[in-house]
Amino acid sequence: MKKVLPVSVCRIVLAGALALGSAAFLTACSGAQAAPESTFVLLDGSKQTTADFKGKVTLVNFWATSCVTCVAEMPKLVSTYNKYQAQGYDTVAVAMRYDPPSYVVNYAQTRQLPFKVAIDNTGSNAKAWGDVQLTPTTFVVNKRGQIVKQFVGEPDFDALHLLIEKLLAET
Numbered sequence: 169m170k171k172v173l174p175v176s177v178c179r180i181v182l183a184g185a186l187a188l189g190s191a192a193f194l195t196a197c198s199g200a201q202a203a204p205e206s207t208f209v210l211l212d213g214s215k216q217t218t219a220d221f222k223g224k225v226t227l228v229n230f231w232a233t234s235c236v237t238c239v240a241e242m243p244k245l246v247s248t249y250n251k252y253q254a255q256g257y258d259t260v261a262v263a264m265r266y267d268p269p270s271y272v273v274n275y276a277q278t279r280q281l282p283f284k285v286a287i288d289n290t291g292s293n294a295k296a297w298g299d300v301q302l303t304p305t306t307f308v309v310n311k312r313g314q315i316v317k318q319f320v321g322e323p324d325f326d327a328l329h330l331l332i333e334k335l336l337a338e339t
């Protein structure tokens with residue numbers, strides 16, 4: 169049985185890993201926990217809550233237009249969404265509070281992002297999801313609304329796809 173570390177320990181380990189320039193993916197910190205209750209304000213003005221995730225496998229990606237890694241991984245997020253969305257997979261890309269809304273809108277439109285894009289104007293979403301400050305930070309939420317994996321930095325997309333397939337197969 170894999171040991172799951174408490175969130176506070178995970179944050180300390182993550183801080184150390186980042187300070188040392190280590191890989192930011194921490195498997196020991198991947199125990200399932202309920203996704204925080206959040207309301208995301210989408211670019212079209214509509215809202216989505218974490219309650220809306222139930223029954224779907226959802227990827228929540230905190231990013232910024234000024235983040236080089238975020239911009240580099242975005243085509244892979246689009247490809248992943250296109251590959252799995254018909255099977256009950258969804259994506260919400262949450263722009264950080266410091267990202268100018270006009271930049272986010274322009275990016276989403278010019279890249280024709282096919283998934284939901286939200287702007288976290290107040291920083292409340294980032295705060296609720298573990299005080300996210302580093303981008304990209306990505307969470308995978310299962311059909312029961314539990315966070316099953318967190319990535320800081322670009323995910324290993326082959327491993328991510330395997331995880332998504334496993335979670336989609338669950339009832």
